[in-house]
Amino acid sequence: MKFRPELEPLRPYVPPKSWRMAAEGTDENGYAKLTSNELAFGPLPEAEAALAAALPRANRYPDSHVSRLRAAIADANPGSETRNVLVGNGSSEVLLNVLQLLPGGKVVYPWPSFSLYPMLCAVMGMAARPVPLTEHSEIKPEALLSAVTDETRAVILCNPNNPSGTYLPLERVRELAGELPEDVLLIVDEAYVEFVDDPAYRDSHALALESENVVMARTFSKAHGLAGLRVGYGIASERIADYAERVRFPVSVNLAAQVAATASMLARDKVRARAEFVIRERARLQDAFRDAGLEYITSQGNFVMVRFTVNDFEKAGVLVREGEALGYPGWSRVTVGNSEENERVIGALGQP
Ligand SMILES: *Cc1c(COP(=O)(O)O)cnc(C)c1O
Numbered sequence: 001m002k003f004r005p006e007l008e009p010l011r012p013y014v015p016p017k018s019w020r021m022a023a024e025g026t027d028e029n030g031y032a033k034l035t036s037n038e039l040a041f042g043p044l045p046e047a048e049a050a051l052a053a054a055l056p057r058a059n060r061y062p063d064s065h066v067s068r069l070r071a072a073i074a075d076a077n078p079g080s081e082t083r084n085v086l087v088g089n090g091s092s093e094v095l096l097n098v099l100q101l102l103p104g105g106k107v108v109y110p111w112p113s114f115s116l117y118p119m120l121c122a123v124m125g126m127a128a129r130p131v132p133l134t135e136h137s138e139i140k141p142e143a144l145l146s147a148v149t150d151e152t153r154a155v156i157l158c159n160p161n162n163p164s165g166t167y168l169p170l171e172r173v174r175e176l177a178g179e180l181p182e183d184v185l186l187i188v189d190e191a192y193v194e195f196v197d198d199p200a201y202r203d204s205h206a207l208a209l210e211s212e213n214v215v216m217a218r219t220f221s222k223a224h225g226l227a228g229l230r231v232g233y234g235i236a237s238e239r240i241a242d243y244a245e246r247v248r249f250p251v252s253v254n255l256a257a258q259v260a261a262t263a264s265m266l267a268r269d270k271v272r273a274r275a276e277f278v279i280r281e282r283a284r285l286q287d288a289f290r291d292a293g294l295e296y297i298t299s300q301g302n303f304v305m306v307r308f309t310v311n312d313f314e315k316a317g318v319l320v321r322e323g324e325a326l327g328y329p330g331w332s333r334v335t336v337g338n339s340e341e342n343e344r345v346i347g348a349l350g351q352p
Pocket of ligand 1: 218219221231
């Protein structure tokens with residue numbers, strides 16, 4: 001039996017310790033789980049009610065077109081129509097689907113970034129071309145542009161970037177889109193867009209509507225607090241959305257995901273209020289890191305990279321993501337939690 005050689009370096013996803021503890025049923029001992037950039041709060045009551053109402057219909061296949069969710073997404077992104085909306089089993093599937101539209105070739109992305117990108121490239125048989133962040137972990141559009149060649153099919157821009165939390169202002173993203181050759185797709189992964197507090201970073205989806213070569217990928221896994229249900233979306237030109245729908249598995253977005261995400265999107269004012277809480281708490285954590293004399297990276301996500309070890313956090317009952325796995329040895333990525341969890345993070349700083 002011969003397998004594709006490009007799969008050789010791939011390994012199954014190694015989840016953070018908190019996932020393993022939950023799987024083993026040993027997570028009762030009161031750790032704050034700040035490993036995976038999830039929201040500290042459960043789904044909105046509106047989403048829970050929609051889930052409960054849909055459960056008796058679980059014997060039936062859901063709407064394969066995902067119409068109601070697409071309509072709610074289009075409504076939340078002024079100027080877009082349902083025919084501009086991509087959907088998927090998490091934004092992971094949206095990212096996969098758009099890469100599936102492209103001929104073989106190379107994919108450029110800043111690095112360190114989301115571990116899914118190299119994995120998707122390998123699965124697609126495309127060559128990954130990671131471009132280092134600057135020494136201050138900033139994304140450098142000029143460096144991305146100089147990495148683009150005739151063989152480049154896509155640039156993936158995680159904005160804000162996971163794990164650094166740094167971001168490219170919207171004007172720079174627009175410039176980058178304009179400077180790319182028109183047959184290179186710019187995929188902007190906006191998983192954390194709800195947590196950006198730059199007032200100029202608004203209505204970024206308009207860029208995808210006005211360009212033939214830009215896709216915005218978003219998710220319900222972070223600000224909407226629905227990571228367990230697996231649903232994401234994208235905004236793009238009609239043509240990209242049409243093609244993406246050709247490669248998507250017909251019923252990839254399950255019934256629970258459809259109804260909960262629709263309800264959550266319709267209640268988006270509440271989602272925004274929760275994101276504003278996260279933004280305030282992020283500032284509180286960053287202030288505490290600064291006061292403790294720790295190096296950290298100013299973040300626009302719901303997480304902060306800080307030079308403080310996983311073990312020192314764990315002693316204080318806080319589980320965070322190991323920086324080693326993210327390209328920052330000796331650092332930790334701390335997800336912003338609820339008030340009590342963030343207190344515990346701050347308390348940990350005085351311990352070692
Ligand atoms: C969490 C995250 C996602 C979300 O993935 P889903 O499949 O929607 O859960 C996407 N991109 C980045 C960079 C992330 O950190």
